[in-house]
Amino acid sequence: EAQVTQNPRYLITVTGKKLTVTCSQNMNHEYMSWYRQDPGLGLRQIYYSMNVEVTDKGDVPEGYKVSRKEKRNFPLILESPSPNQTSLYFCASRAQAGYEQYFGPGTRLTVT
């Protein structure tokens, strides 16, 4: 089954404790991205990647890092999480020539 998976689905952590949210897709898609969703602000793009070793900032990249060492994986790294990064995070992927973007199930992160 074609899908985008994220782990963990739920995470509660404390300020300053480094964490990684993994994202993996099994569709051989070139394009992957991360979004965060907050009440009243909609979905906002954090980072995206056009292919392996090619990443760029989205609209709200501050406080986040990403890497794309393999085509299927696109982890989101929070080096020093802060409470304002409490949010619902979605990973997405799309074929380079595709119109449809596939979203993962989401990761609900709480930073205390």
Next chain:
Amino acid sequence: DAKTTQPTSMDCAEGRAANLPCNHSTISGNEYVYWYRQIHSQGPQYIIHGLKNNETNEMASLIITEDRKSSTLILPHATLRDTAVYYCIVRVPYGQNFVFGPGTRLSVLP
């Protein structure tokens, strides 16, 4: 990417057609209209897209006006499971970003 305007919320009776409007008066010639929906807090789901012709798939129909300044997503026989937030997005194909606005919260009522 062009900005879109959608009603904040709509109700629809179960079994009836749901017609969700979207205004995109500043759309440019190479921009497509996409529709996604998000059920509760799940990941957004692609519904349909189009450039200037009307489109239909197993989920919905997309009607785009001749001047392309507005469009309507039609769910022909809405069910309770169609209750969701529906997003209208206008963008060039292969662009880097999907800009999700607040969308329309559709409530399908029994």
